[in-house]
Amino acid sequence: MKFLTIFFLTLTTSPTWLGNFEAAKTEASQKHKLIMINFSGSDWCGPCIRLRKEILETATFETYAADHLVLVRADFPRQKKNQLPKEQTQLNEALADRYNPEGKFPYTLLIDENGKVLKAWDGFPNKSPEQFVADVSAYF
Structure with missing residues (x-):
């Protein structure tokens, strides 16, 4: 029973990672949240x-x-079997041109609803999820 409770809590609290930055900005503005972009x-x-695995998919x-956040993932897979649809690849590339022109991976940004960068994590942050x-909460 405990397993089922944890399983259903995970399903109901897991946020959705968006692929469209403009949709994320709209949602952030409407819900008064910040946006986190993860280049992966x-x-x-x-x-x-x-x-x-160690931070972004933890329950914490x-x-x-x-x-508190609207999440955007700009993924750049290399294996042919994992390639994204052309439209999503174009959205990810446009986002990278704007926020990650140096092509850093992983690169995670916390931005406000207007697109201003508040904090950047270059590489693995080497922190616990907490x-x-x-x-992140320091920016609220």
């Missing part, structure tokens, strides 16, 4: 995978994010 190489970047982060959430 999901199938080739070891630190990206580690960030996702997901619970916090569901209430410490990462504390970093």
Whole structure:
């Protein structure tokens, strides 16, 4: 029974990662939230995978994010089987041109609803999920 409770809590509190920055800005404005953009190489970047598993997919982060953040993932997979639709690739490339022209991975940004960068994490932040959430909450 305890497993089912945890499973359903995870399903209900897991935030959605968007692929469209303009939609994220609209949602952030309407709900008065900040936007977190994560640039990731999901199938080739070891630190990206580690960030996702050890921080971004933890209950601590997901619970916090569901209430405070609009999440955007700009993924750049390399393996042919993981390639994104052309439209999504174009959206990710446009976002990278604007916020990650140096092509850093992982690269995570906290921005306001107007697109102003408040905080950037270059690489794996080397923090616990609780410490990462504390970093983010400092901007509220």
